[in-house]
Amino acid sequence: MNFNQSNMKKAKKYLDNKECIAVPTETVYGLAANAYSSVAVKKIYNLKKRPKSNPLIVHYAKLSDLKKDCFINNDFLKLYKKFCPGPITFILKLKKNSKISKLVTNNNKTLAVRFPNHKILKKLLNFLNYPLAAPSANITTSLSAVKASDVKEEFGKKINYILDGGKSRIGLESTIISLIKIPKILRLGGLEISKIKKVLKKKIYININPQKKIAPGQSSLHYSPGIPLRIKINKPKINEAYVLLKKKKIYSPHYYYLSKNNNLKEAAKNLYSCLRKIKNKGYKSIAVEKIPNVGIGKSINDRLKRASKF
Numbered sequence: 001m002n003f004n005q006s007n008m009k010k011a012k013k014y015l016d017n018k019e020c021i022a023v024p025t026e027t028v029y030g031l032a033a034n035a036y037s038s039v040a041v042k043k044i045y046n047l048k049k050r051p052k053s054n055p056l057i058v059h060y061a062k063l064s065d066l067k068k069d070c071f072i073n074n075d076f077l078k079l080y081k082k083f084c085p086g087p088i089t090f091i092l093k094l095k096k097n098s099k100i101s102k103l104v105t106n107n108n109k110t111l112a113v114r115f116p117n118h119k120i121l122k123k124l125l126n127f128l129n130y131p132l133a134a135p136s137a138n139i140t141t142s143l144s145a146v147k148a149s150d151v152k153e154e155f156g157k158k159i160n161y162i163l164d165g166g167k168s169r170i171g172l173e174s175t176i177i178s179l180i181k182i183p184k185i186l187r188l189g190g191l192e193i194s195k196i197k198k199v200l201k202k203k204i205y206i207n208i209n210p211q212k213k214i215a216p217g218q219s220s221l222h223y224s225p226g227i228p229l230r231i232k233i234n235k236p237k238i239n240e241a242y243v244l245l246k247k248k249k250i251y252s253p254h255y256y257y258l259s260k261n262n263n264l265k266e267a268a269k270n271l272y273s274c275l276r277k278i279k280n281k282g283y284k285s286i287a288v289e290k291i292p293n294v295g296i297g298k299s300i301n302d303r304l305k306r307a308s309k310f
């Protein structure tokens with residue numbers, strides 16, 4: 001559904017009735033439900049086929065609302081002031097008297113929180129009297145959705161309602177940072193680590209591939225188009241879809257471009273939709289050329305590497 005006042009009301013009605021709906025964010029689309037209601041949150045896990053052991057991110061519009069549920073600290077405040085709303089998720093200590101459903105956290109004492117930067121979602125959040133738990137709006141381990149039509153493709157008739165907010169501006173999930181003890185990156189994403197470093201001015205640990213998984217977004221089988229994907233390829237095989245960073249002079253119907261002109265931000269935005277398109281065309285495998293491992297390119301490579309484990 002496109003955005004207008006009456007759609008906003010409909011969305012609120014579904015959510016107030018403890019149903020889940022799809023919402024746009026600047027990173028990827030989310031499958032959202034009332035984070036204070038276990039009945040509602042349970043529906044997210046079922047619809048996504050997500051194991052209950054994989055906790056959800058809770059989305060807020062206001063800092064004052066977050067403070068009801070979590071303890072904040074100085075590192076958080078610095079990053080919040082600089083980057084929120086935006087593509088960063090914080091792991092914080094959960095307050096004992098918080099109303100967050102235990103299903104959201106899998107009974108843990110920490111909570112993942114985020115302030116999404118999308119006009120429609122911000123409006124919706126301000127309209128509700130509870131925050132929204134929302135994982136990416138895709139079936140577990142498959143490609144994330146960056147458009148309303150992608151969500152439809154993932155869930156078909158099983159989804160009640162999709163608020164259409166156009167194509168997600170960033171196209172990759174948020175960067176996750178744990179601020180429980182020392183700052184620790186748990187997932188690469190839409191916000192570059194170098195920018196976070198500049199603000200915190202201290203050592204930041206990176207723990208995106210731990211032995212013992214903390215965030216299942218860290219699991220290797222993730223973000224997969226459902227067909228084999230090979231990375232850092234110079235020469236594709238015959239009939240293999242070949243994904244390139246920028247348009248080449250040679251023409252082949254099997255070539256797909258992530259950006260017009262070597263632009264990594266544009267490539268990030270187009271990555272999931274490009275892979276989805278290739279999968280839908282019926283290709284049996286995908287080859288991707290080497291993507292520079294700088295800036296947001298690191299997050300692109302993280303997703304490609306995980307997708308290549310299929």
Ligand code: TXA
Nearest residue numbers: 027029030055056110111112135136173174215216217
């Ligand atoms: O950009 C995004 O973050 C999108 C949009 C919709 O906001 N959401 C998203 O959610 O990517 P999801 O559920 O697909 O990924 C959330 C990741 C999971 O890997 C989960 O394990 C991790 O966050 N996570 C959630 N709670 C956590 C916690 N308390 N400690 C560590 N990791 C946590």
Ligand code: MG
Nearest residue numbers: 135136144217
């Ligand atoms: Mg996800």
